[in-house]
Amino acid sequence: MEIRTAQRTRQSVGAKMIIHLLLMVWSVISLFPIIWMLSTSLKEKNEIYTNASLIPRNALNFKNYIEAWNYGGFKLYVLNSLFYTTVVVVGVVLIASLAAYAISRLELVGKKTIYYVFMGTMMIPVPGAFISLFIVVSNLGLANTRLGYMLPLIAISLPISIFILKSFFDELPKEIEESAIIDGARSFQIYYKIMIPLARSAIATIVILNMLSVWNEFLLALVMFSNNKLMPIQMGLSVFVGQYTTQYELLMAAMSIMVIPVILVYVLMQKQFIQGITSGAIKG
Structure with missing residues (x-):
């Protein structure tokens, strides 16, 4: 043995x-x-074609980042994406948490139907709705505006976010609410004083998923915007690619600028993100 x-x-x-x-x-x-x-x-332009090593032969060339930041209005594209990502993520977290809490914990007529309608929209491919979406936005007078771009992004992100948060709220014991009600708390007080703090891990999951989605978004911006000054960062990368030449050292610096914020957010929120996954935040 x-x-x-x-x-x-x-x-x-x-x-x-x-x-x-x-x-x-x-x-x-x-x-x-x-x-x-x-x-x-971090390499110089000539070194890119002559040095295949990952270690630059000469001194680290941080000037590429400064030049990329100021080249072709790239700074404006970055600031646009920061604005779009912040507004959309905040909007999604606020609306999705309210909707998920109402569907999961409140006694509402037809809440299951509303929930299934939200889930049904997840089966519609987003590019397939671009034509109707553009017509609606144009009829509302929001075409080629920041609001006309952010509202569809919020709407697109809501179903999966509601699904994650509702699944998380369903796992919480009802005794928590009952104790709060006995102490005189109302529904909205229970929502923002109890449910939201408990759902931090699920919210972290939503923040990271939606941040990645909005930060990397390009097709909807291409449909909604005709003004280049409103374009997000993905459009900004094209300024480094010419008809005959590509400035690879600046392009890689610009891509690094694009990737670093995402990595930082994930590193700062990875504990909550992992907890959101392992605690059943994405279970059906």
Whole structure:
């Protein structure tokens, strides 16, 4: 028995080592494009074509970031995306949390029907609705405006956000609300004083998912905007690509500027994000 137990222990340790080795290899493969992008952004223009190493031959050239920031109005595109992302994420969290709380915890007539309607919209491909969406926005006089761009983004992001938050609220014991009601709390007080603090992990999941979605969005902006000054950061990358030449050192610096905020947000919120996943925030 002891020999068999030892053999099983060795097999278990060996399997774990193989799994960890595969995960390490996968991590290196996943990180390599980012490392290559950062390396290229710190090289001089001539060195890009002559030095295949990830380590720049000369001194680190941080001037590429300054030049990329000021080149072709790229700074304006970045600020546009920051504004769009902030407004959309705040709007989605506010509306989705209110809707999810009402559907999950309040006694409302037809709330299941409303919920299923929201979930049904998830099956509609977003690009397939661009024509009707543009007609509606134009009829409202919001075409080629920031509001006409952000409102559809909020609407598109609501179904999955409501789904995540409702699933999280469903997992919470009703005794929490009953105790608050006995203490004299009203529904809205329960919502923002109890439910929202408890749902921080689920909200972190929503923030990261929607931030990535809005920050990387391009097609809807291309449909809604004819004024380049309103375009998001994805449009800004095209200024570094000419008809005959591409300024790779500036393009990589611009892409680094685009990626760094997303990485920082994830690093700062990764604990809540992981908790949101492991605690059942995305369970059906």
